[in-house]
Amino acid sequence: MRNRLVPYFFVTPAMLLLITFGILPIAVAAVISTTNMNISAFASWSNVDFVGLDNYVQLFADADFWQALGNTGLFAVVGVPAIVILSLGTALLLNRSQNWFFRSLRAFYFLPAITAIVAISLVWSYLYNTQFGLLNYLFSLVGVPPVQWLSDPWLAKFSVALVAVWRGTGLNIIIFLAALQGVPKEYLEAASLDGAGEWRKTVSITVPLLRFAIFFVSVTTTIAWLQFFDEPFVLTDGGPLGATTSVSIFLYKEGFRLNQFGYASAGSIVLFVIIAAITLVQLRLRRADDEY
Amino acid sequence: MKRTAKTALAVAAVAGLTLGMSACSAPAEEASGPLTVWVMGDSGANFEKLVADSGIEVDVVAIPWDAIDEKLTTAVASGNGPDILQIGLSKLATFAEAGALLPLDDLIADHPDLAPENFPAGVSGLSTAVDGKIVSIPWTSDTRVLFTRTDILAENGIDAPPATWDELRADAKILAARGEGQYGYYIPQWDAPLPIEMTWSMGGEVIDADGNVDFDTPEFQKAVDLYTGLYADGSVPTNSDFDQTQGFISGIAPMLVSGPYLANGVASAAPELDGKWQASPLPAGDGGSISLFAGSNLGVWYNSDQVDQSLALLDYISQPEQQLAWYQLTGELPTVNAALSDATLNADPNVQVYTAQLATAKVLPIVANWDGVVGTGLLNALNSIVLTGADRTTALDAFFAETKGLSVK
Numbered sequence: 136m137r138n139r140l141v142p143y144f145f146v147t148p149a150m151l152l153l154i155t156f157g158i159l160p161i162a163v164a165a166v167i168s169t170t171n172m173n174i175s176a177f178a179s180w181s182n183v184d185f186v187g188l189d190n191y192v193q194l195f196a197d198a199d200f201w202q203a204l205g206n207t208g209l210f211a212v213v214g215v216p217a218i219v220i221l222s223l224g225t226a227l228l229l230n231r232s233q234n235w236f237f238r239s240l241r242a243f244y245f246l247p248a249i250t251a252i253v254a255i256s257l258v259w260s261y262l263y264n265t266q267f268g269l270l271n272y273l274f275s276l277v278g279v280p281p282v283q284w285l286s287d288p289w290l291a292k293f294s295v296a297l298v299a300v301w302r303g304t305g306l307n308i309i310i311f312l313a314a315l316q317g318v319p320k321e322y323l324e325a326a327s328l329d330g331a332g333e334w335r336k337t338v339s340i341t342v343p344l345l346r347f348a349i350f351f352v353s354v355t356t357t358i359a360w361l362q363f364f365d366e367p368f369v370l371t372d373g374g375p376l377g378a379t380t381s382v383s384i385f386l387y388k389e390g391f392r393l394n395q396f397g398y399a400s401a402g403s404i405v406l407f408v409i410i411a412a413i414t415l416v417q418l419r420l421r422r423a424d425d426e427y
Numbered sequence: 428m429k430r431t432a433k434t435a436l437a438v439a440a441v442a443g444l445t446l447g448m449s450a451c452s453a454p455a456e457e458a459s460g461p462l463t464v465w466v467m468g469d470s471g472a473n474f475e476k477l478v479a480d481s482g483i484e485v486d487v488v489a490i491p492w493d494a495i496d497e498k499l500t501t502a503v504a505s506g507n508g509p510d511i512l513q514i515g516l517s518k519l520a521t522f523a524e525a526g527a528l529l530p531l532d533d534l535i536a537d538h539p540d541l542a543p544e545n546f547p548a549g550v551s552g553l554s555t556a557v558d559g560k561i562v563s564i565p566w567t568s569d570t571r572v573l574f575t576r577t578d579i580l581a582e583n584g585i586d587a588p589p590a591t592w593d594e595l596r597a598d599a600k601i602l603a604a605r606g607e608g609q610y611g612y613y614i615p616q617w618d619a620p621l622p623i624e625m626t627w628s629m630g631g632e633v634i635d636a637d638g639n640v641d642f643d644t645p646e647f648q649k650a651v652d653l654y655t656g657l658y659a660d661g662s663v664p665t666n667s668d669f670d671q672t673q674g675f676i677s678g679i680a681p682m683l684v685s686g687p688y689l690a691n692g693v694a695s696a697a698p699e700l701d702g703k704w705q706a707s708p709l710p711a712g713d714g715g716s717i718s719l720f721a722g723s724n725l726g727v728w729y730n731s732d733q734v735d736q737s738l739a740l741l742d743y744i745s746q747p748e749q750q751l752a753w754y755q756l757t758g759e760l761p762t763v764n765a766a767l768s769d770a771t772l773n774a775d776p777n778v779q780v781y782t783a784q785l786a787t788a789k790v791l792p793i794v795a796n797w798d799g800v801v802g803t804g805l806l807n808a809l810n811s812i813v814l815t816g817a818d819r820t821t822a823l824d825a826f827f828a829e830t831k832g833l834s835v836k
Contacts, residue, residue, distance in 0.1 A: 174499075174500065174503065174521065174524060174525040175524045175525060175526075177503045177504060177525050177526055177527075178524065178525055178526025179526070198825075260668070263668075264668050265666035265668055265669070266666070266668070266669065266670065266673070266674075266679075267673075281608075281666075283665070283666045283667075285667065285668055286665065286666040286667040286668060286814075288814070288815055371667075374616075374667060375616070375667050375810070375814065376807055376810055376811050376814065376815065377807070388799075391496060391497045391500055392496045392497075392799055393796055393799040393800070394496070394500060394521070394525075394796070394799075
């Protein structure tokens with residue numbers, strides 16, 4: 136009987152933190168999402184009324200919310216494969232040698248991940264600037280007319296996503312490089328003896344053995360894209376015309392600019408449900424895999 | 428990027444902290460120590476200079492214009508606000524609705540210099556009161572006028588800055604025809620008051636007789652004609668990252684409507700252009716040349732424990748000489764009538780244009796969340812028409828529906 140309680144004792148600290156900073160806020164948001172709470176609540180609590188599911192009804196009728204959902208979906212569909220493939224490819228190439236040049240390249244690729252987002256946005260907004268940006272200057276040298284990187288509603292989505300991909304690969308490259316250390320040399324040597332080429336070894340041995348790392352990176356990257364916020368916030372503030380407004384930006388604007396706390400909470404609950412559902416599906420798919 | 432958790436947490440924190448707020452909102456005694464003053468934009472150091480001789484200690488916090496909403500939300504929720512804060516007129520109703528501002532009606536009785544009649548009627552007293560209470564004192568004034576590069580206009584056979592919107596549209600077309608990458612006029616895609624200035628100039632209003640927001644008027648349609656027409660003519664740049672000061676200095680966009688801050692920017696960045704540009708009244712429509720009375724007011728935080736000292740500081744900086752000193756430091760125009768009519772101030776021909784424009788200028792309606800709902804909705808509707816070719820009637824109808832039911836406080 137005593138022994139049965141011991142595990143609970145060990146998980147208590149972690150559980151307390153999770154409940155305080157994970158579950159409780161979600162519960163509070165769920166409660167607020169059924170009220171019309173806005174900034175006037177601070178003047179008097181009598182300004183807060185219970186409105187049931189009105190916020191959700193309004194949310195699903197809100198064209199801006201659907202636009203934000205659509206943008207987030209597009210970001211995830213384009214961004215997740217881009218980051219996974221790019222970082223896996225780069226990691227495989229970087230793993231080919233341990234000499235000083237390759238080691239310094241690792242640091243180089245990791246730099247974007249540890250650079251402050253404000254500095255990144257400043258540099259990229261200068262690169263992207265239509266009038267005096269470097270990219271358009273280079274284009275002008277070969278006679279291409281100015282491109283509206285952040286002003287064209289369609290192109291802006293990809294310009295913003297590109298910065299996020301550039302910024303997101305660094306950490307994942309390190310994760311893949313670490314996982315590559317775990318690929319047994321014997322397998323590769325055996326395959327070489329059997330006459331397998333570089334490409335064959337990579338596709339048939341290395342990548343399958345990286346399966347768990349790929350799964351991990353896919354899940355974390357998907358969640359990151361579903362909560363996409365920093366890059367559009369600093370580069371376009373969700374513009375032009377809401378073209379780069381992700382769900383997180385939409386919620387932030389509703390909650391902290393328009394002070395519609397009830398409405399924003401309803402949106403954050405919807406986003407939470409979406410992320411939880413997608414992650415569960417990914418976990419299920421993973422369970423179907425056979426271990427090597 | 429754990430944003431949902433963060434958002435949820437912030438909302439929870441906000442909710443939790445407000446529970447404790449009402450308990451500590453009654454200041455018993457006047458405390459001592461420096462006054463905390465929130466100054467908008469990058470004028471913090473200048474504000475310290477301005478009040479250096481007042482004998483009042485201040486602790487100035489500079490708040491970026493785009494961070495004010497977030498800052499306000501957290502300050503109201505936590506009860507930890509400043510003593511005095513600068514408020515853009517378009518935010519006044521939101522601030523007051525949150526209960527962030529101390530009603531000043533009784534307090535200004537002891538400070539005759541803060542009486543509403545010392546300030547232009549449009550921004551003082553009851554015209555900026557919320558729910559019938561005066562919650563702010565005018566501080567700086569700001570308006571929108573037309574700036575033109577007279578040298579470029581003259582080269583293209585235009586003798587004088589356009590006096591009407593029709594002339595402006597025709598001149599802009601001529602100037603845009605100078606070549607590839609050249610424009611006649613510049614419409615900032617973030618400038619929400621511009622279409623409203625156009626509506627006023629066409630003789631319209633954006634508030635109906637009952638105080639409700641109402642854009643569904645023939646005058647607003649004329650303003651939309653003008654706004655979309657300038658784009659249809661190819662007279663304005665379509666990129667959202669166009670820099671108006673650079674565009675004006677380089678001559679790419681030799682005409683634009685902006686505030687006195689543009690004049691300061693141009694004068695300091697390109698002194699060699701002195702005499703080649705000027706300010707002139709906002710172009711007129713059927714309703715005359717009616718511009719925006721922008722500017723900022725100052726308010727006292729609802730639970731400040733140094734109310735008397737705060738009022739003393741407001742009194743000090745409302746003296747005409749301090750108001751003129753502020754103009755010298757920052758280029759922001761005074762609001763005190765005595766300072767606005769000062770002869771030395773009006774010696775500058777550009778300032779004469781500003782002060783004359785201010786005489787007929789109007790403030791944006793004091794509607795809660797004006798910027799967030801009306802301003803953003805208006806820009807989204809108009810820009811979707813001109814930038815993405817959205818259907819005009821659909822876009823405008825959606826905007827009318829969005830703003831239906833909003834009314835003046």
